[in-house]
Amino acid sequence: MTIQLVGMSHKTAPVEVRERLALSDEGAGALARQLAESGEIREALVLSTCNRVEFLASGEPDALHRAVMVRFGGSVNGAGSLYHLTGREAVRHVFRVAASLDSMVVGEPQILGQVKEAYQRARASGALGGPLDSLLSTAFRVARRVRNETEIGRMAVSVSHVAVQLARKIFGDLDGRDVLLVGAGEMAEAAARQLRASGTSLRVTNRTFAGAERLAAEFGAAAVPFERLLELLQTVDIVVSSTGAAGFILSRRTAEGVIASRRNRPIFLVDIAVPRDIDPRINEIDNMFVYDIDDLQQVAASNMEARKQEAEIAERIVDDEVDRSLRRLRARSADPAIVSLNRRLETIRRRELERHSAKLRSLTREQREVVDHVTRGIIGKIAHRAIVEVKRGASEPGSGVRPEDVRRIFGID
Amino acid sequence: MDADPALLLKVALAPYAAALAEALYAAVKPRHKLTRGGLACFIAAVALHGASLALDGLERGRFPVQALQQLASMASFFMAAAFLAAYARFRYTSLAVFAVPPVFLLALAGALGAGARPPSRPILQWWISAHAALFLLGYAALFLACVAGVMYILQERALKAKRSEPFSNHLPPLGKLDQIGYSALAAAFVLVTLGLIAASVWAFAKWGPSWIVDPTIALALLTWAITFAVLLSRLAVGWRGRKGARLAIAGFFCAGLTWIVNSGAHTFTGQ
Numbered sequence: 001m002t003i004q005l006v007g008m009s010h011k012t013a014p015v016e017v018r019e020r021l022a023l024s025d026e027g028a029g030a031l032a033r034q035l036a037e038s039g040e041i042r043e044a045l046v047l048s049t050c051n052r053v054e055f056l057a058s059g060e061p062d063a064l065h066r067a068v069m070v071r072f073g074g075s076v077n078g079a080g081s082l083y084h085l086t087g088r089e090a091v092r093h094v095f096r097v098a099a100s101l102d103s104m105v106v107g108e109p110q111i112l113g114q115v116k117e118a119y120q121r122a123r124a125s126g127a128l129g130g131p132l133d134s135l136l137s138t139a140f141r142v143a144r145r146v147r148n149e150t151e152i153g154r155m156a157v158s159v160s161h162v163a164v165q166l167a168r169k170i171f172g173d174l175d176g177r178d179v180l181l182v183g184a185g186e187m188a189e190a191a192a193r194q195l196r197a198s199g200t201s202l203r204v205t206n207r208t209f210a211g212a213e214r215l216a217a218e219f220g221a222a223a224v225p226f227e228r229l230l231e232l233l234q235t236v237d238i239v240v241s242s243t244g245a246a247g248f249i250l251s252r253r254t255a256e257g258v259i260a261s262r263r264n265r266p267i268f269l270v271d272i273a274v275p276r277d278i279d280p281r282i283n284e285i286d287n288m289f290v291y292d293i294d295d296l297q298q299v300a301a302s303n304m305e306a307r308k309q310e311a312e313i314a315e316r317i318v319d320d321e322v323d324r325s326l327r328r329l330r331a332r333s334a335d336p337a338i339v340s341l342n343r344r345l346e347t348i349r350r351r352e353l354e355r356h357s358a359k360l361r362s363l364t365r366e367q368r369e370v371v372d373h374v375t376r377g378i379i380g381k382i383a384h385r386a387i388v389e390v391k392r393g394a395s396e397p398g399s400g401v402r403p404e405d406v407r408r409i410f411g412i413d
Numbered sequence: 414m415d416a417d418p419a420l421l422l423k424v425a426l427a428p429y430a431a432a433l434a435e436a437l438y439a440a441v442k443p444r445h446k447l448t449r450g451g452l453a454c455f456i457a458a459v460a461l462h463g464a465s466l467a468l469d470g471l472e473r474g475r476f477p478v479q480a481l482q483q484l485a486s487m488a489s490f491f492m493a494a495a496f497l498a499a500y501a502r503f504r505y506t507s508l509a510v511f512a513v514p515p516v517f518l519l520a521l522a523g524a525l526g527a528g529a530r531p532p533s534r535p536i537l538q539w540w541i542s543a544h545a546a547l548f549l550l551g552y553a554a555l556f557l558a559c560v561a562g563v564m565y566i567l568q569e570r571a572l573k574a575k576r577s578e579p580f581s582n583h584l585p586p587l588g589k590l591d592q593i594g595y596s597a598l599a600a601a602f603v604l605v606t607l608g609l610i611a612a613s614v615w616a617f618a619k620w621g622p623s624w625i626v627d628p629t630i631a632l633a634l635l636t637w638a639i640t641f642a643v644l645l646s647r648l649a650v651g652w653r654g655r656k657g658a659r660l661a662i663a664g665f666f667c668a669g670l671t672w673i674v675n676s677g678a679h680t681f682t683g684q
Contacts, residue, residue: 172586
């Protein structure tokens with residue numbers, strides 16, 4: 001019984017190759033079932049996302065690779081982009097994928113959900129239910145552990161996400177906050193969209209009112225004439241600015257007036273324009289927070305760096321968990337031998353009791369119970385050492401005894 | 414065995430210390446999140462501490478603040494209660510990093526001196542007990558405002574410097590800290606005002622018309638004035654955010670300082 005994995009990901013194959021293997025949700029579930037029914041493979045799971053297609057199985061060594069090559073050998077021409085992992089490496093890979101350490105953007109949260117869905121589908125189609133099943137449950141636990149014990153998912157790494165995270169640090173809950181989008185621009189619009197998704201209400205202005213109306217229509221927000229900018233600055237909480245103006249549209253002097261008339265209510269000014277719209281010195285004023293595109297990018301970059309550091313901690317967690325689950329898996333590999341040993345001894349006991357049933361019939365009920373109890377005790381004691389040794393042999397290869405030795409000694413076929 | 418208030422307080426030190434250890438660990442390791450265990454320890458400690466104070470009060474038949482150690486113990490208890498109230502309302506365990514150490518130190522000071530009974534003096538009247546309790550609660554609220562202020566300044570500095578500090582992810586947002594500080598300040602003002610009224614009633618009954626020169630009253634007035642000034646600067650002048658945070662910190666220390674400076678004149682035995 002070997003855990004094995006065959007697959008390709010964004011790291012080994014371009015999308016032109018990946019798409020040839022990609023499967024629909026139903027297709028993945030059905031394929032998992034087909035694989036698991038093939039005899040050599042006991043359990044199977046198929047994960048198909050836009051960044052990876054992976055087949056995971058427990059069964060005879062190499063069985064999965066052969067099955068995949070039979071099915072997809074033609075479409076992956078020579079399979080140079082396929083990886084084939086077994087045992088420890090396969091377990092490690094599954095844990096890393098679930099914990100989002102193998103993702104294109106390390107720490108992105110979607111992959112765990114995708115693995116969980118693949119697991120549910122494979123389970124529903126009856127393709128799981130053995131060591132692979134418990135391995136996947138462990139993978140989910142490892143992913144949770146990584147999430148809880150590292151900061152890997154908590155660091156925003158895109159400019160728009162950084163802007164939202166900063167707004168949260170200033171205001172707390174963003175629900176019901178007022179956002180003003182000044183001017184159009186891809187990144188500003190992305191930031192506005194993200195802010196809106198966090199529950200803020202959005203207003204839009206532009207130097208030409210027609211431009212403002214066009215933007216407003218796109219966002220389903222209210223358009224406001226540019227002349228009212230100063231008035232709006234007194235009430236809104238967050239400004240995302242991205243005009244094509246040559247100079248500052250908000251000077252430090254004006255800003256001082258703005259914060260006074262706001263009675264020091266904090267305001268977050270996000271300046272995504274180049275050349276800049278907002279005088280950076282406004283950041284020196286209390287309760288006014290100015291971030292320009294470089295500031296945001298710098299936060300994103302240092303978060304990215306921090307994610308890498310966190311990823312190292314996560315890798316250590318994964319290594320630790322791989323060791324543990326391999327130990328568990330190995331210990332469980334002795335289970336079938338132990339079960340048959342117990343069954344064998346119990347059969348012997350029953351047979352012997354039956355053989356002497358005529359003589360035992362004269363015993364009282366209590367006496368028969370004593371005989372039953374004593375014989376059980378004897379086979380238990382005989383089995384005990386054998387079980388201990390076969391378990392030791394399973395968890396520390398080279399020591400103890402092998403399952404087949406136990407089978408031979410006790411005549412189990 | 415009779416429950417001994419001093420012993421109870423010493424027992425309470427153990428869970429306090431456990432909570433402190435976790436708070437300090439979290440301060441060094443921003444990654445570490447405070448656990449339920451730490452909070453449970455803290456709540457257990459506060460319960461024991463409260464029981465100790467209640468027993469002490471019952472035994473003496475009066476508000477148990479007569480010696481400096483008792484005051485420390487009582488102040489620590491109220492500060493702990495203020496922290497728990499703020500936690501129940503805002504759910505930021507990071508407050509603990511700042512709030513638990515002073516609570517522990519004051520409880521320790523209280524425990525070290527506990528048992529040494531102060532000389533028997535005339536019983537404090539009800540009014541002066543009320544004054545003491547209200548003022549201590551007021552200090553506890555000021556302390557909370559101060560803690561929120563310190564956290565505000567740390568968070569604001571990180572935001573203004575545009576650095577991505579790991580600790581900043583674990584501090585509450587500025588808006589919440591401002592709100593905590595403001596609520597605590599408002600509570601402090603109400604408590605100190607009531608405490609001042611209680612002290613006045615007591616002093617008037619004791620001293621008659623010359624009550625205003627009593628050091629207790631002078632001190633109470635000063636504390637009240639500081640609290641009022643901090644609150645006013647915020648409400649009338651609109652000093653919030655960093656300035657408000659600084660003022661809250663300064664207010665707490667000024668109130669503490671005036672009390673320490675005057676504690677010679679300010680006896681707790683009603684003399």
